[in-house]
Amino acid sequence: MAHDHHPTGIKRWLFTTNHKDIGSMYLWFSFIMFLIGGAMALGIRTELFQPGLQFFDPNTFNSLTTLHGLIMVFGAVMPAFVGLANWLIPMQIGAPDMALPRMNNFSFWILPFAFTLLLLSLVPQLFPDGAPNFGWTFYAPLSTKYGPASTDFFIFGVHLMGISSIMGAINVIVTVFNMRAPGMTLMKMPMFVWTWVITAFLLIMVMPVLAGAVTMMLTDRHFGTSFFDAAGGGDPVMFQHIFWFFGHPEVYIMILPAFGIASHIIPTFSRKPLFGYASMVYATASIAFLSFLVWAHHMFTVGMPVAGELYFMIATMIIAVPTGVKIFNWVATMWKGSITFETPMLFALAFVILFTLGGVSGVMLAMTPVDKQYHDTYFVVAHFHYVLFPGAIFGTIAAVYYWLPKWTGNMFNETLSKIHFWLSIISVNITFFPMHFSGLAGMQRRVPDYNMMFEGFNQLSSIGAFMLGFSQLLFMYIVINCIRGGQGKATDNVWDGAEGLEFTHLPSPAPYHSFEKAPEVK
Amino acid sequence: MSLLNRVMSGTFMLFTLLASGVWANEPELSKYNLRPGVTENSQRVFDLHNEVAWIMLIVAFLVFAAILYAVIKFRKSAHPTPSKFSHSTTLEIIWTVIPMLILIYLTKPAIGLLLDMEDASKADMTVKITGIQWKWKYTYLDEDFEFVSELSTPASQYEDYARTGTEKGENYLLEVNNEVVLPVGKKVRFLMTSDDVIHSWWVPDFAVKMDAIPGFINETWTRIEKPGVYRGVCAELCGRLHGFMPIVVRAVTQSEYDQWVAQKLEEKAEAARLAAEAAAKSWSMEDLMEMGKKVYAEKCSVCHQPEGQGLASFPALAGSEIATNPDKIDEHTSIVLYGKNAMPKFGDQLTDAEIAAVVTYERNAWGNSTGDIVQPGRVGELRAGN
Ligand SMILES: [Cu+2]
Numbered sequence: 001m002a003h004d005h006h007p008t009g010i011k012r013w014l015f016t017t018n019h020k021d022i023g024s025m026y027l028w029f030s031f032i033m034f035l036i037g038g039a040m041a042l043g044i045r046t047e048l049f050q051p052g053l054q055f056f057d058p059n060t061f062n063s064l065t066t067l068h069g070l071i072m073v074f075g076a077v078m079p080a081f082v083g084l085a086n087w088l089i090p091m092q093i094g095a096p097d098m099a100l101p102r103m104n105n106f107s108f109w110i111l112p113f114a115f116t117l118l119l120l121s122l123v124p125q126l127f128p129d130g131a132p133n134f135g136w137t138f139y140a141p142l143s144t145k146y147g148p149a150s151t152d153f154f155i156f157g158v159h160l161m162g163i164s165s166i167m168g169a170i171n172v173i174v175t176v177f178n179m180r181a182p183g184m185t186l187m188k189m190p191m192f193v194w195t196w197v198i199t200a201f202l203l204i205m206v207m208p209v210l211a212g213a214v215t216m217m218l219t220d221r222h223f224g225t226s227f228f229d230a231a232g233g234g235d236p237v238m239f240q241h242i243f244w245f246f247g248h249p250e251v252y253i254m255i256l257p258a259f260g261i262a263s264h265i266i267p268t269f270s271r272k273p274l275f276g277y278a279s280m281v282y283a284t285a286s287i288a289f290l291s292f293l294v295w296a297h298h299m300f301t302v303g304m305p306v307a308g309e310l311y312f313m314i315a316t317m318i319i320a321v322p323t324g325v326k327i328f329n330w331v332a333t334m335w336k337g338s339i340t341f342e343t344p345m346l347f348a349l350a351f352v353i354l355f356t357l358g359g360v361s362g363v364m365l366a367m368t369p370v371d372k373q374y375h376d377t378y379f380v381v382a383h384f385h386y387v388l389f390p391g392a393i394f395g396t397i398a399a400v401y402y403w404l405p406k407w408t409g410n411m412f413n414e415t416l417s418k419i420h421f422w423l424s425i426i427s428v429n430i431t432f433f434p435m436h437f438s439g440l441a442g443m444q445r446r447v448p449d450y451n452m453m454f455e456g457f458n459q460l461s462s463i464g465a466f467m468l469g470f471s472q473l474l475f476m477y478i479v480i481n482c483i484r485g486g487q488g489k490a491t492d493n494v495w496d497g498a499e500g501l502e503f504t505h506l507p508s509p510a511p512y513h514s515f516e517k518a519p520e521v522k
Numbered sequence: 523m524s525l526l527n528r529v530m531s532g533t534f535m536l537f538t539l540l541a542s543g544v545w546a547n548e549p550e551l552s553k554y555n556l557r558p559g560v561t562e563n564s565q566r567v568f569d570l571h572n573e574v575a576w577i578m579l580i581v582a583f584l585v586f587a588a589i590l591y592a593v594i595k596f597r598k599s600a601h602p603t604p605s606k607f608s609h610s611t612t613l614e615i616i617w618t619v620i621p622m623l624i625l626i627y628l629t630k631p632a633i634g635l636l637l638d639m640e641d642a643s644k645a646d647m648t649v650k651i652t653g654i655q656w657k658w659k660y661t662y663l664d665e666d667f668e669f670v671s672e673l674s675t676p677a678s679q680y681e682d683y684a685r686t687g688t689e690k691g692e693n694y695l696l697e698v699n700n701e702v703v704l705p706v707g708k709k710v711r712f713l714m715t716s717d718d719v720i721h722s723w724w725v726p727d728f729a730v731k732m733d734a735i736p737g738f739i740n741e742t743w744t745r746i747e748k749p750g751v752y753r754g755v756c757a758e759l760c761g762r763l764h765g766f767m768p769i770v771v772r773a774v775t776q777s778e779y780d781q782w783v784a785q786k787l788e789e790k791a792e793a794a795r796l797a798a799e800a801a802a803k804s805w806s807m808e809d810l811m812e813m814g815k816k817v818y819a820e821k822c823s824v825c826h827q828p829e830g831q832g833l834a835s836f837p838a839l840a841g842s843e844i845a846t847n848p849d850k851i852d853e854h855t856s857i858v859l860y861g862k863n864a865m866p867k868f869g870d871q872l873t874d875a876e877i878a879a880v881v882t883y884e885r886n887a888w889g890n891s892t893g894d895i896v897q898p899g900r901v902g903e904l905r906a907g908n
Contacts, residue, residue: 051690052682059762059834129835135759141736142719142761146864148835230737236720237735270596273608301722301757302733303714303740306640310633317625321618327585328617334592338604341597349589356585360578367628369635370571372731373556376722376757437554442726444757447765449680451694453553 006512014109017101018512019086020407022108026083027400029111031476033075034393036119038469040068045462051452061448062133067118069136070154073254074161075115077388080396081257082107082168085196087407088399089172091502091510092190094181094519099174107167114160121150135446137247140228140239144220151221155214162207169200169207181501183521187281190500191274194281195260198288202249202256205292210246213239237302244295252291255355255387256284258395259326262348265402266330268498269345270337276329283322283329290319300371309368316366320359327356342495343417347398350390350425358386361436376446379439385432389468394424397475404482405490406502409509412482420478423471430464557726560748560773564729566635574628581624639729642743645711649702653714653721653734653756654866656763656824660702663713665783667790670871671700673766680766696753701770705779706746714740717866719761725754725769733758746773762834763824793873800875801898807882810895814883817876821868822884830888835864840888851894855881855904869905874898 006012016022043064047055056064086104090097098104121131127150134143134151143151176197180189189197216227216239226232228239259280267274274280297316300309330352339345361383365371374380405411434457439445443454450458490508502510505519558568595601650661650668657672674697675690682688691697704710714723716734724731728744746752754769774782819828825836830845832838839845844854858877861867868877875898885894 052680052688054682054685139720146719146761271604276609276614279614301731306637309636314629317629320625321621324621325618331588334596336605337596338598338601339593339596353586353589356582360582363578364574367574367632369632369639370567373567373726373729375731440556441553444755446759449695449765451696452690
């Protein structure tokens with residue numbers, strides 16, 4: 001085909017404007033970051049295996065927690081979702097490619113530079129006073145007046161990531177609003193596309209806020225302003241308000257696409273249409289809307305006026321309602337279905353179950369008076385790892401298993417993938433479940449050492465973390481093996497009864513330019 | 523115990539715990555749950571926590587039960603022809619309304635409790651708490667004395683970089699040199715602030731956690747019902763030794779408290795007398811060096827390191843310009859008195875003699891052999907602004 005002339009070797013990847021190539025690069029980039037961030041987590045868990053400081057100076061330990069968080073959020077989860085969006089959105093809406101292919105290329109290639117800047121902070125020859133060590137939330141003044149020199153690299157890295165995310169989001173919005181196949185009205189769009197459009201709006205709204213926060217940090221550090229310094233008329237708490245105005249929608253940015261993924265996989269393997277499509281769309285939109293109104297529930301101990309605390313408590317609890325709707329809809333989708341348990345379905349089920357656990361601890365955290373006990377303890381660490389690991393990451397893994405045969409044309413090794421599933425689900429719980437207990441018993445977060453009463457829980461978490469981390473290498477093997485041929489050819493429909501244009505209208509593997517001619521959607 | 527044993531017993535423990543009701547109201551289970559604590563509010567927080575935890579667990583288990591039922595009952599081999607329904611307005615209304623009712627039910631007690639927790643009015647006494655990297659300063663505003671309280675666990679217990687395992691005391695990392703003493707039954711108001719970064723003063727037994735923010739003052743309170751020793755920690759990441767700034771409160775009866783206050787005031791008067799005496803006298807190099815070495819080890823070596831070699835963003839003092847240039851003696855002293863950027867001020871923690879001693883020590887230790895002697899009198903002059 002004349003269309004398929006494109007450069008080969010390194011040039012193909014440097015100059016590509018193809019949504020599939022760019023999607024693959026995002027996904028591999030995300031996986032590499034996941035391994036780097038994961039290695040840092042294992043460093044943390046090694047130090048915490050027993051009381052006493054055995055491996056890291058506390059300052060280095062703080063850098064590990066900081067970089068682990070930043071890399072997982074900005075390097076692993078967000079690029080993974082952009083990678084999936086690239087691969088899937090054109091195929092799901094019947095388009096040949098993304099609307100803005102050159103920008104697409106640019107927004108990917110910014111990322112390696114952004115993370116190189118961030119990781120350079122670990123080179124002691126460049127930064128004798130160490131890497132960022134103020135937590136991924138980089139509260140002022142710890143990050144401004146007290147931050148190490150490498151903080152400036154961190155600031156520029158965050159700027160670059162933000163530019164990349166905003167461009168990715170613009171691309172999704174333009175593509176979805178302009179390139180849908182004839183007949184695909186908004187209320188016929190696949191859920192993954194819906195959740196991603198909403199995510200894209202969130203990104204466009206909050207990434208500039210984050211950019212504003214780090215810019216103010218920069219000027220406070222070097223240009224004599226005092227945004228966050230009371231001595232100059234500023235306010236360190238204002239930093240937290242700005243950060244969480246970004247940070248809370250960010251939490252949903254890291255989960256909404258996973259909601260979309262589950263809404264594809266569960267119907268397919270239940271052989272039944274998604275229950276309550278319209279209410280799923282409205283629930284997602286209302287979660288996104290509410291996410292702008294609840295930010296200060298991360299700040300119940302900063303001494304807000306009591307009226308503010310009441311407002312943020314009630315607003316936060318309201319979010320549980322649309323979230324509950326989504327979970328009930330997934331269960332209702334399975335109800336009276338005809339369910340099979342292929343690997344994507346197993347991960348999607350684990351997603352629903354464990355996300356529910358993270359959700360109910362979220363309601364507990366929303367209650368201001370009790371949050372004053374939970375805040376900044378391992379209970380919070382348990383909560384957000386339950387929504388992020390089994391949520392965002394299992395969601396991504398489920399998506400990869402579900403669409404990989406469509407992408408590569410090959411089936412992956414079913415047995416190995418089931419082993420991967422069981423290892424992951426067992427170890428994720430060994431890692432994070434005990435953290436509920438250590439938190440309630442009084443262990444504060446972000447500490448390299450602790451009293452002996454927390455030892456048992458920490459040992460469990462450390463053992464689980466190593467299992468969890470190494471199990472993901474099996475995932476890498478399965479994916480590479482599948483790309484190289486796997487267990488033979490996939491059919492065009494791949495799964496028994498998969499819906500969606502990518503399964504009903506495209507062969508496996510999907511052609512380089514997804515739809516040369518727009519399909520007709522009834 | 524072997525690793526495998528630990529894993530097995532740990533997993534077993536987890537599941538028996540879950541099964542036997544983790545949220546039971548038994549003190550010995552507090553290793554797995556919040557503590558009921560020793561104030562009315564902490565008890566109410568504990569009760570509310572138990573209630574919401576149970577309700578949430580029940581909700582979660584209902585969802586899990588439905589999923590379990592579905593995957594067993596509607597698996598393909600048992601239920602080969604799927605039904606095709608895809609919505610039900612009634613159901614959707616039900617599962618929007620019921621969660622709302624549950625939330626309203628939970629919010630009501632939460633609001634009342636929150637209003638009480640935030641009402642620090644009509645206090646019997648006030649203690650100002652200042653977070654300082656990495657210790658707490660307590661100022662008793664009514665009686666007008668203050669002291670600094672910091673970790674008393676020796677470094678030899680926590681520094682185990684040789685990985686030989688060190689002997690640790692029972693209150694490892696939860697013990698301090700100067701305990702805060704408070705009377706039981708009195709409404710104590712706390713004013714929180716910080717000299718440097720944000721800290722957070724947390725004593726779980728009081729259900730009090732409040733951020734100490736530089737440049738601002740936060741207010742909270744407690745009324746302890748039972749005499750005893752209560753331990754807490756700094757909850758907000760505040761730099762290198764964030765995990766090493768515990769809190770210990772000793773709650774005593776009013777008469778014991780009065781005794782303690784009298785003793786503190788006596789100590790304060792005595793210290794002032796000694797400081798004045800020390801400031802007036804002319805010190806020899808040996809005496810200054812001896813005292814300076816002690817002060818340095820206690821107050822400065824956490825950041826500048828035992829041999830003055832510095833660490834990360836804490837500058838080295840050995841061989842540094844400021845500690846060796848004879849024209850910078852006053853500047854050196856002023857930095858210690860008033861602080862500079864991330865360097866804390868010590869003017870309120872050390873006497874003139876102690877500052878003179880530590881500056882002299884820094885100018886004559888670790889190969890800095892300037893021979894300079896700083897007398898307490900000069901520190902007093904600098905304090906006075908000359
Ligand atoms: Cu602190």
